[in-house]
Amino acid sequence: MKIVVAPDSFKESLSAPEVAEAIARGWLRVFPEAEVLLRPMADGGEGxxxxxxxxxxxxxxxxxxxxxxxxxxxxxxxxxxxxxxxxxxxxxxxxxxxxxxxxxxxxxxxxxxxxxxxxxxxxxxxxxxxxxxxxxxxxxxxxxxxxxxxxxxxxxxxxxxxxxxxxxxxxxxxxxxxxxxxxxxxxxxxxxxxxxxxxxxxxxxxxxxxxxxxxxxxxxxxxxxxxxxxxxxxxxxxxxxxxxxxxxxxxxxxxxxxxxxxxxxxxIELVAELSGLAVAVKGADLLITGEGRLDSQSLHGKTPVGVARVASAAGVPVIALAGSLGEGYQAVYEAGIDAAFSLSAGPQSLEQAMAGAAAALEARACDLARVWRMARA
Structure with a gap:
């Protein structure tokens, strides 16, 4: 099994490499033998x-x-x-x-x-x-x-x-x-x-x-x-x-x-090129991406959609994890993202969400892996 993890940062909370590492930890809890390639992304701004x-x-x-x-x-x-x-x-x-x-x-x-x-x-x-x-x-x-x-x-x-x-x-x-x-x-x-x-x-x-x-x-x-x-x-x-x-x-x-x-x-095009994302996704079973918030504006040059285009060209399904899902986030489904999930497990303040982002990412990735395991059974 080959999984590519290519998220953006969660602004003011986690860097893109930290996000990727948290997702990888969650996935490997269920599939310790999986090949997990980390390709942290950015859109040209900070990070x-x-x-x-x-x-x-x-x-x-x-x-x-x-x-x-x-x-x-x-x-x-x-x-x-x-x-x-x-x-x-x-x-x-x-x-x-x-x-x-x-x-x-x-x-x-x-x-x-x-x-x-x-x-x-x-x-x-x-x-x-x-x-x-x-x-x-x-x-x-x-x-x-x-x-x-x-x-x-x-x-x-x-x-x-x-x-x-x-x-x-x-x-x-x-x-x-x-x-x-x-x-x-x-x-x-x-x-x-x-x-x-x-x-x-x-x-x-x-x-x-x-x-x-x-x-x-x-x-x-x-x-x-x-x-x-x-x-x-x-x-x-x-x-x-x-x-x-x-x-x-x-x-x-x-x-x-x-x-x-x-x-x-x-x-995102430049960063994907430099990181060799197109090569990484070849033969992959799944790509997991994400950012702090997914909404209708994510279609305009944001990392998850840019990453999804690369994965879609290789026939690789894409799942996005976001700190929150905003109004119109479903629009990303028309841009190559197959499913999107929020990290929040219940009501919490923004400060709590930011402080617990790494643990929440790991938990959600573990949940996804468990569902993936059921689907493969």
């Missing part, structure tokens, strides 16, 4: 580096970089043996680095993410995978570009201060100092949103409020990013602001596409 390293056996590295508001933070990144660097924007410029009362989308900078890219270049990377999501910033990726040698100048030819709001005074972009090593590197962006840079569905309007932006600041930031896009188009000869996904991570997707010539791919 992507750890998921890839758990599957590929790469090296986890730490680097002291500039946090969203300029304070030093310790960010991690991954190094694979084929000269591939795996980075998470959130590791350096994530919202979790800024206490709620200090969040300031007008000043927050993605400079630290650029420092991660620079470290990957120093290591000799030939391919850089950059996961977007969970950002504290709304600077259009201008901070990232500064760290890589780009200068943002006002009408007096003075450097602009960090942050998205300052881009309203942008007069000229000097790209002459952009790190030349990027020319020999393939940059791939892992993102699960398709927002443009500006407008009602842009970075500022959709994501700005959760980063501390007031209604007035959202309008000002949107206008500033629009101006940035205009100056960038004049500098580069092409307007990239309307492409799907460039509004991800406070517009960092825009900088990646326009200045780094990044290729955009769904996060």
């Amino acid at each position: 992507t580096v750890d998921a890839v390293l758990a599957a590929c056996g790469g090296e986890r590295r730490e680097l002291r970089v500039s946090g969203p508001l300029g304070e030093p933070v310790s960010a991690h990144w991954g190094w694979l043996g084929d000269a591939t660097a795996v980075l998470e924007m959130a590791a350096a410029s994530g919202l979790h680095w800024v206490p709620a009362q200090q969040r300031d989308a007008t000043r927050a900078s993605s400079y630290g993410t650029g420092e991660l890219i620079r470290a990957a270049l120093d290591a000799g990377a030939r391919r850089i995978i950059l996961g977007l999501g969970g950002s504290a910033t709304n600077d259009g990726g201008s901070g990232l570009l500064r760290a890589l040698g780009v200068r943002f100048l006002d009408a007096e030819d003075e450097e602009l201060e960090p942050g998205g709001l300052a881009l309203a005074r942008l007069a000229r972009i000097d790209v002459s100092g952009l790190d030349a090593r990027l020319l020999g590197v393939q940059v791939e962006v892992a993102a699960d949103v398709d927002n443009p840079l500006c407008g009602p569905r842009g970075a500022s309007h959709v994501f700005g409020p959760q980063k501390g932006a007031s209604a007035a600041q959202v309008l000002a930031l949107d206008a500033a990013l629009g101006h940035f896009a205009q100056v960038a188009a004049a500098t580069l000869g092409k307007d990239h602001s309307g492409f799907p996904g460039v509004g991800a991570a406070g517009g960092l997707g825009f900088a990646a596409r326009a200045f780094l010539h990044a290729r955009f791919r769904p996060g």
Whole structure:
């Protein structure tokens, strides 16, 4: 018997590797002789580096970089043996680095993410995978570009201060100092949103409020990013602001596409490729996936559905375990998931559910294995 376990993390509770290990423990209680392959997954956001390293056996590295508001933070990144660097924007410029009362989308900078890219270049990377999501910033990726040698100048030819709001005074972009090593590197962006840079569905309007932006600041930031896009188009000869996904991570997707010539791919697709999921599911009897919550929104780039597509192509049935099943979760049945179950065995608080997630996953996986054993009898 061959079982593949390929879940996402349970946010603020368990990492994807921890989820996979708990499910495996439950299954092996019933089928100790089973071959259980662990392939922890992620969608490009937080947890992507750890998921890839758990599957590929790469090296986890730490680097002291500039946090969203300029304070030093310790960010991690991954190094694979084929000269591939795996980075998470959130590791350096994530919202979790800024206490709620200090969040300031007008000043927050993605400079630290650029420092991660620079470290990957120093290591000799030939391919850089950059996961977007969970950002504290709304600077259009201008901070990232500064760290890589780009200068943002006002009408007096003075450097602009960090942050998205300052881009309203942008007069000229000097790209002459952009790190030349990027020319020999393939940059791939892992993102699960398709927002443009500006407008009602842009970075500022959709994501700005959760980063501390007031209604007035959202309008000002949107206008500033629009101006940035205009100056960038004049500098580069092409307007990239309307492409799907460039509004991800406070517009960092825009900088990646326009200045780094990044290729955009769904996060789960990239992680599945790196972890060898398609090879793992060949000949498998079952794939078990999961995430903290399954609902109708899980169809839009979320891990369980992406994993199910890979398994379905190999003719492997899929069962999903979720912390909770939300409204419309049945829609996942049309996307390759054959059955979905909630972990909760009864009424409990969110805190209780999160604290007991590992034990609940193990118990539910054991229950599934017992049912599987009956069906095989």
